Amino acid sequence: MASLQPRPPPNYIPNPNQTPNLAADSFQNLQISGPGSAPPPPTATSGPISRAVQPPPGPVPRGPFASNGPPMAPPSGPPGVTPSMIRAPSAQSVPAPFPGSPPSNAPYTVPPPGRGQPVGAPYMTNPNLNPVSQPLQVGPPASAAQPNPMMGLSASQPNSMNQNPLGSMGPRPFPGQPSSQPYPGPPALASQPVRGPPQSFPGQTFVGQPPMGQPPMGQPPMGQPQMGQPQMGLHSMGPPSMAPPSMGAPPMGSVAPPFGGSAWQGQQRQGGMLAPVRMAPAGMGQQPMVSTPGAVMGYSPHAGAQVSTPSKIDPNQIPRPVPSSNSSLVYFETRQGSVVSPPPPATSDFIVRDAGNCSPRLMRCTMNQIPCNGEILTQSCMPLALMVQPFALPHPSEEPIQLVDFGEMGPVRCIRCKAYINPFMRFIDQGRRFVCNLCGFGNDTPRDYICNLGPDMRRRDADERPELCRGTVEFVATKEFMVREPMPAVYFFLVDVSMNAVGTGATAAACSAISQAISDIPEGPRTMVGIATFDSTIHFYSLKRSQQQPVMLIVPDAEDVYTPLQTDLIVPLGECREALEQLLESIPSMYQTNKIADSAFGAAIKAGFLALKPTGGKLLVFQSVLPSVGIGSLSSREAEGRINISNADKEPHKLLQPADKTLKTMAVEFAEYQVCVDVFLITQTYVDIASISVVPSTTGGQIYYYYPFSAVSDPAKLYNDLRWNLSRPQGFEAVMRVRCSQGIQVQEYSGNFCKRVPTDIDLPAIDSDKTIMVTFKHDDKFQEGAECGFQCAILYTTVHGQRRIRVMNLSLPCTTVLGNLFRSADLDSQFSCFLKQAANGIPTTPLTQVREQIVNHCINILGSYRKFCATISSSGQLILPEALKLLPLYTLALIKSVGLRNDGRLDDRSYWASHVASISASLAVPLVYPRLISIHDLPSKEEGDSVLPAPVALSSEYLSDEGVFLLENGEDALIYVGGMVNPEILQKLFGSPSLEGLPSQLVLQQFGNDLSTKLNEVVNEIRRQRCSYLRLRLCKKGEPSGMLFHSYMVEDKAPGSLSYVEFLVHVHRQIQIQTKSN
């Protein structure tokens, strides 16, 4: 069967690292590892084994904490810490919250009000403590802290105080860990050795810790758990606005334990199924409304005050994305018999074995158990949605998707609902009939397909037939699925050559990128290319061989375009490669003196469309300026908005809506003829992405945004993006439909597609990067214990011109227990869902409202949990469901994100919104909550086999002035250089002892030293993971670029927005109000 997998390796296994590498080779010489050696993107890190080894390092760092800890050791603290610490070990085993396992409840408890005070401590400088903390910490990081005892350290001192609490927790976890590892799962393990142990075990041993740790583990792809924490301890210890340490510490210690205990117990009583995180909101005391009993804090009730928010939450204990240790490569079996395991976090590295349910990469549900009825769902306030990424890159170690050919008969389908045959169809009557798992209809088995049933009532041939044992299969499409011959792979390039495009180097960059990228396109006889350039007119090129020289055909009417030729505009690549390359080489010089400033984007894409109309295909547009002329021309609304402030103020979000319907109408027509548009915006000005993005988003394409374009640094990214665009796994002229069991129905699809009939979505092109969100609503009830099936079928044409149907199945148990929903909630999917909903809201709703809605959504979910699943615990505690414990953090990050910030440029916001619309679950979180790592100390870190050091929390406390940091969100990477970095380090990293003269848009280079080598490795690794060539930007402290960097420090307090701690307080307060009011 494997042989059926039609993808030729080069084409199909996208090799993003190769891509960057190539770019690097040609542009920058930056890569250390040869392209060949680099593993493909999906496998972020290759050796699963090596990772497994990692756990050991974990404990080490903890050690120190532990030592510190004992004195302070607030009981609640430990849980918070422990999870992280434990994760490493447990990470290997996927946290599978089993219904029965009480430990999974492990609450993340934040110290009760009293504790909040200790948090405040950071402000108090405790010089004495510093030394302590530093030694405690892992060697390398300390270096940063030491030099500046005065400044950063001052902050850290209080931390030390905090650390102590941490430490105190540490010890517990620590013991826990060792035990947990050796003991893998006495209780729960029995059945599932790997997963169970952590949960059950820790739970018993220590309050709450273990289970908590596990669930979170999965989420963040980031650094290793242990590392993260030590670092935090080091650099950032005290949140600036916290209360004096002395105050805090004692209360914490005293108060916390009871809390922790109670929480734990409470949960146990509940049945132990939940995994809540409890936090005692620091602010409780301050809040007039809430009377917190245990609140020791008598401090300043001026909660709002910036300087000293007497938050009682220990910032080091609040939930953070504890990196799933790189070391743990998880093996995930999608089903085990009737048991459905929740998938590992989307951002983690795992290998899937398809055992009936499809890989979570392909389809991922916001909850791994389906509510039996709508009421429960409503009560939970959680969304029920699928993230469908039909062409998601598999892990190379995974079994390829198998191709099934039913011959002329075509795939077996339910005659009523047309569902495709799948492992969940139940055969009865000796196999002569089968019952559809979606609509329940009993079908006659086609004669040729009949097979006897075995004793287990499965067909005897079930295991030999992929369609009966695999969650994902591909069927060969029969004639019935074709309205015409499958289309060839057609790529049409459109390059802006208007004055500014040429002037900024955008044209040259685009031409060079195309030229290089086409040399990588496989030269099948069915691969066709064409090219046109445009300014205020559109210039086609006839690439036919017979002519003495290429012919440029100009369509001058930008109001009413047409194609200048019937044939010859699109030519088989093999016939025109040379001509095309020559042409691309000469285009920049040809337009060197172009004085036409206008750019007819709309007309150009229309013209390109007309050229593609007979076949369909991909239109790749390289646009540099605001489309100012011709069909669909746009006005500089941004500037108008600025001038006419009153208008803009009233409804600024209107500027984020498309200017008019012209482009939308065109896009719908494009989609009808299977033309997909990708737009590369290589610009230094406002281009009205809000309007432009309609075209790619309707045609299954996407926007690439290079702003502000730099002719020095951006061509490499452009080339890599284009190359990936052309070479990634993809399909054409696709139609997708999701079917589901009776009881629920599809409510809405969202993503980049065109929808003409209610049930299907049309995708002129679909590729490995695109995700479609499908939301569901109940129209009936399920029986407890039943399973709800989802089937996504996508009919498409491969790049080689074969028509296929990819069918993905997911069958999830139904439940009436609200707690189960929370326990099986999938944070990544849910967050993706919020993210997409927020993006949808941006153009139609004022920003403040969007943010409010998001926060309310978060509060409602947590409130529901608090209300229905954690009723017993004190109202003074913020108790978070384990699975969603990071929801507040991500929510906070989301409302501070580029798209929802008040100060964002219109285009940035529009781009963000359009980018988010098709983003996958695995990239959604990093986009909003980026990964931050220190890079000044790279070589000295011991990370096992992982290239990447552990990430640092996004709080400026963790930034040292001597440090150099890299922050990446899957799109951009910012390198932040502190104010007092050792020139030697700068020399090593940037080849210059000072930053003077270095461009802010950085080109990474190899300087032949360890640090530089390592940095290159790190960057390449990230590129690999993200399937994206990051834009590097140098941010210097004290300059605007530094400010930009700081805007990503989402945990910080910023003007007009809350710090993380404050936000938790806010959330807690709101929940309390809700609870009270009921």
Added chain:
Amino acid sequence: MATDPSALGAPDPDGLDAIRLTWNALPRSKLEASKCVIPLAACISPLRSNPNVVSLPYPPLRCKQPCLAVLNPFSQVDFNAKIWICPICYSRNHFPPHYQSISEDRIPGELYSACTTVEYSPYESNPAAMPAPPPPVFLFVIDTCVIEEELEFVKSAMRQAIGLIPDNALVGLITFGTQVHLHELGFADLTKIFVFRGTKEITKEQILDQLGLSGRNMGPMGPRGPHPQVNGFNHPSGAVNRFLLPASECEYTLNTLLDDLQTDQWPVEAGNRSIRCTGVALSVAAGLLGACMPGTGARIIALLGGPCTEGPGMIVSKDLSEPVRSHKDLAKDAAPHFQKAVKFYDALAKQLVSQGHVLDLFASALDQVGIAEMKVVVERTGGLVVLSESFGHAVFKDSFKRIFDVGENALGLSFNGALEVNCSKDLKIQGVIGPCTSLEKKGVLCAESVVGQGNTTAWKLCGLDRSTSLTVFFDVSPSERSSQPAHANPHAYVQFVTSYQNPEGQMKIRVTTICRNWVESSVTEELVQGFDQETAAVVLARYISLKMEMEEEFDATRWIDRSLIRLCSRFGDYRKDDPASFNLHSNFSLFPQFMFNLRRSQFVQVFNNSPDETAFFRMILNRETVTNSVAMIQPSLIAYSFSAPPTPVLLDVAAIAADRILLLDAYFSVVIFHGLTVAQWRNMGYHNQPEHQAFAQLLQAPQEEAQIIINGRFPVPRLVVCDQHGSQARFLLAKLNPSATYTTAHEVAPGSDIIFTDDVSFQVFSEHLQRLAVQS
């Protein structure tokens, strides 16, 4: 009544002035004029070259406003007072200072009595003031909806033309089929083509915008943004070197282009014609010239291979089941596209005229291409028109080459002409038939009734050449006062002033003043003496053609018959009701025969031809000299035989003899017709035998004569060489008077021929005429 063929070798009937009037003596009263039947009209050939025309290196001296007549030999000059009296308006004008030295011994050229026609070169005396002569501009518009073979003919013709074009001439190239391709010749990197869609009418402004020639680079969206855009292409001169290049610079590019040029690549569906957007192509050409070269002479040379089937100017749909309109369709108003197309081309004509540019048509197709619709443009702009069957045909090839000829045979293509006519006030100007456009200069001299381009005393001739001829129609409308004998001035004066830019780019003004006598109504003899029957026949043919086009239901044959009868009644010599007594003065003697042939000619019997052919014939008729036009109406026939030197013979079937070779010059075609015996001899190769040198010479003589005719004519006539009873013989037989038809076949002498027709012969025709003319 016997009609002698007009004698060959007669002195130039046009004379120095190249002006021929229908009546050289003018009836005094309106009533008399109407009794004369034949309208008073002058056929003028303003640029006809004549070595006797005096050239004056200074600007003409004009009478005061509003007359503005130019000083001429008919002016009365008072040398002492230095005053001249304008013969037309009788104004007294003082000579300007530079004329102060004139005296009876020293008179300027324009006052010599022989110099009724003079040519001024206003800048010659002051070359410094002369603007640099603009280079000629040739914008080729080539149809690519043709078969490979035809395109190859076009290419070879073009290559030849490129070699002939003067180096400084600006050349542009447009090719078209389904779409219009404007080639940017000044773009070095690769072949750069602007493509316009064929379906949509496109205004000049749009064209300029889209070519970036409009100066406002902002596009049609209007001004936007505060910053004005810098645009290097604002200046028209920039455009010149993008699309129109000196031949010397673009020769290589053009040749490369021609090598790569393919037939239209858009597919032609089965059962359909090619999609051809001639209208848009011409619009684009006109727009481009308007932007680059307004006011300077330029020619659009269009090579058409078929009908326009799409967009403006479309004459037939692409569906082959719809035939191209015929005369019958036009008569029945069943040509759905005709009026629309004519309207479009009319607008195009206006644009070209305002720019001073010319459209030349070279239509080479078996089917029609729409000349009938495009006639208006060609005629208004003074363009050339050539109709042939194929681009490989000599008619096209040789004619096309002629455009670029220099020297003896040059057409003398001139530009930007303007004709003003001034005349004594008892004459009124009705209008002009010919290749020109009214400049709408109205005045007291305009007659109320209009013929052709009327209501004006000035006309624009965008393109004119040595043979260009115009017919000016006059109306006699004496004022009360002037009709009284006491005040009567015995002379009528007409002055024609033609300014133009000669092929070398120099401005010239040619002034011709003529003087004719008024004839008192009673004196028929003088009128008869002044009658020019050739001119009358030609004027009548033109007049009828115009009426046939303008008036529905116009019965040309009947009108001719009635006019002829009236004329014969008025000027014939007869006894009432006695046909036998009928006689005509020699000045009228040929006229009935002309009319007989006119009735049978392509100008009147249009149903034998396609509308395109008719339009073509009429355009040529209207722009040719009287002599040539007569040949169109009544071809000349020369007989070659051993027995006699080449002799003009009657245009009658009786002229055919087995041992004769006949040479027919029907203007559009030249037919060499070998009698049966001659053909047999030739087939047996006698002419190759030394002892039969005489026969070889006999065979050769008509060939040489035909070649002489062909060489001196544009468009090149079609040469038909045929034998008696051969299929091609129809070209001769159709023109002959059917004195012997199948009904009279038994009387036919051996060796002669008969014509299978029911048409009446001239003999029958004249009998009827005589009978009717003498009726009381």
